[in-house]
Amino acid sequence: MAAAKVPLSRVYQSETIDRRILEVVKGGNYILGPECKAFEQALAAYLGVKHVVLSSSWTAAVHLLHLAQGIKAGDEILVPSLTAFPSIEPMIHVGARPVFCDVDDTYTIDPGDARKRITSRTVGILPVHLYGRPANIDALKKLADAHGLWIIEDCAQSHGAKWKGKRVGSLTEHAAFSFYPSKNLTVYGDGGAIATSSDEIAAQVRMLRNHGRKDKYLHETVGFNLRFNEIQAAVGREQLKVLEDLNAARRRAAHWYRRELADVKTLTLPPDDRDGVTESVYHMFVIRLDSHDARESLARSLKEQGIETGVHYPMPNHLQPAIANLYGALPALARTEDYVKRILSLPMFPAITQGEVKTVCDAIKRSLVR
Numbered sequence: 189m190a191a192a193k194v195p196l197s198r199v200y201q202s203e204t205i206d207r208r209i210l211e212v213v214k215g216g217n218y219i220l221g222p223e224c225k226a227f228e229q230a231l232a233a234y235l236g237v238k239h240v241v242l243s244s245s246w247t248a249a250v251h252l253l254h255l256a257q258g259i260k261a262g263d264e265i266l267v268p269s270l271t272a273f274p275s276i277e278p279m280i281h282v283g284a285r286p287v288f289c290d291v292d293d294t295y296t297i298d299p300g301d302a303r304k305r306i307t308s309r310t311v312g313i314l315p316v317h318l319y320g321r322p323a324n325i326d327a328l329k330k331l332a333d334a335h336g337l338w339i340i341e342d343c344a345q346s347h348g349a350k351w352k353g354k355r356v357g358s359l360t361e362h363a364a365f366s367f368y369p370s371k372n373l374t375v376y377g378d379g380g381a382i383a384t385s386s387d388e389i390a391a392q393v394r395m396l397r398n399h400g401r402k403d404k405y406l407h408e409t410v411g412f413n414l415r416f417n418e419i420q421a422a423v424g425r426e427q428l429k430v431l432e433d434l435n436a437a438r439r440r441a442a443h444w445y446r447r448e449l450a451d452v453k454t455l456t457l458p459p460d461d462r463d464g465v466t467e468s469v470y471h472m473f474v475i476r477l478d479s480h481d482a483r484e485s486l487a488r489s490l491k492e493q494g495i496e497t498g499v500h501y502p503m504p505n506h507l508q509p510a511i512a513n514l515y516g517a518l519p520a521l522a523r524t525e526d527y528v529k530r531i532l533s534l535p536m537f538p539a540i541t542q543g544e545v546k547t548v549c550d551a552i553k554r555s556l557v558r
């Protein structure tokens with residue numbers, strides 16, 4: 189009998205959320221109302237930050253943040269190449285240049301490599317807490333302090349993760365979150381937010397997202413319509429209430445994977461949390477094979493057995509055609525270029541059962557001995 193289908197990810201749903209959606213629909217208030225305000229306040233309290241400002245996606249929120257920061261043409265921003273392409277889109281739209289850095293063996297930006305790429309034009313660092321594991325924020329802060337740089341944490345994949353007991357998103361002055369459906373905290377559609385300790389930046393982003401309005405018919409600046417809506421804010425509020433449980437379930441699934449795969453010598457498992465330093469939230473569970481061929485063959489075999497996998501990401505950003513068109517050929521990044529050929533994301537979501545994890549691991553073992 190064919191193995192049960194195991195998807196790569198599955199969105200958390202509940203009857204409470206269904207009920208809340210209906211309530212908001214019937215309430216007749218749809219944009220930037222009390223639900224949005226309450227979601228912003230709840231998320232700010234959860235993270236331990238002064239301000240959260242919602243927008244229509246991470247990409248939109250960071251575009252507004254970069255505008256509010258006054259980033260200008262020619263500014264350089266250090267960013268890992270191994271991340272979702274949107275991490276670099278806003279900076280390019282405001283005229284800044286991404287300076288691509290290699291990752292270390294935690295799949296997050298290598299602070300030593302980043303240091304080598306600092307020039308007189310460098311203004312900031314955008315580390316990505318990739319796959320739900322915090323980047324080395326202590327080392328990055330040291331670098332930022334020494335060179336007068338700002339940091340924006342990319343928390344799109346890391347809602348609730350901690351570094352030395354503090355939640356990501358509160359570790360530096362600015363951060364940004366995505367609520368895209370596969371994320372740890374979602375709103376049943378697109379959505380995003382910035383978190384910031386700056387009153388001025390928060391006020392600017394609030395104004396920019398809503399046509400530059402200071403008041404209903406008073407426009408202080410030329411802005412955008414990148415607002416957030418009440419229905420999705422209600423979903424976000426409910427998802428936030430259970431986020432700790434959902435993350436605990438992801439960690440439990442990661443533990444099952446580790447136990448099942450511990451003896452498979454040809455696999456590298458995700459880096460373990462360092463006691464007292466990182467607490468990962470396993471947005472993804474990414475294994476690494478010995479070779480590109482081994483990865484491709486395993487992915488194919490799992491697909492045949494009804495198991496969905498992914499590669500995050502198959503092409504690093506410094507090699508994307510869009511980037512080559514803008515900047516020509518860029519320097520090689522050895523570790524990044526090696527890893528993208530060999531990584532494989534396994535099914536990971538809060539509701540995954542121990543049985544499903546075993547199904548995946550048994551299938552992996554069968555495939556690798558073939």
Ligand SMILES: Cc1ncc(COP(=O)(O)O)c(C=O)c1O
Pocket residue numbers: 245246247248271272274275316342344345365366367368378379380
């Ligand atoms: C690391 C990272 N940064 C940024 C983004 C962009 O988020 P959004 O789709 O909300 O714009 C994503 C999501 O794809 C992501 O995974």
